[in-house]
Amino acid sequence: MNGSGTSQFRWLPFSGRRHAIDDAIEPNTSGRTLCGKPVPKVPAQWDKQAGCWETCWDCDYIWRCRENIPLNPAVSRSKLTKVAPELTP
Numbered sequence: 250m251n252g253s254g255t256s257q258f259r260w261l262p263f264s265g266r267r268h269a270i271d272d273a274i275e276p277n278t279s280g281r282t283l284c285g286k287p288v289p290k291v292p293a294q295w296d297k298q299a300g301c302w303e304t305c306w307d308c309d310y311i312w313r314c315r316e317n318i319p320l321n322p323a324v325s326r327s328k329l330t331k332v333a334p335e336l337t338p
């Protein structure tokens with residue numbers, strides 16, 4: 250527990266969803282999302298639309314577990330471990 254207040258992870262829109270990656274991964278290098286998807290080249294930036302993609306709840310869950318953030322009560326367990334269908338706002 251570092252308690253520094255800075256996050257170990259950051260969001261990365263990739264392959265249609267907002268995944269989380271380790272914040273130590275530099276842009277333009279390869280990495281892996283928290284849910285295990287390989288990212289051949291981590292983009293340094295992305296357009297606004299990509300920032301609005303649906304959250305990858307597997308990454309959200311892993312992130313919360315790693316940083317001891319309480320689970321999001323709005324996310325039912327049924328959404329985890331499988332790709333959530335498109336949600337209507």
Ligand SMILES: [Zn+2]
Nearest residue numbers: 268284305308
């Ligand atoms: Zn993910």
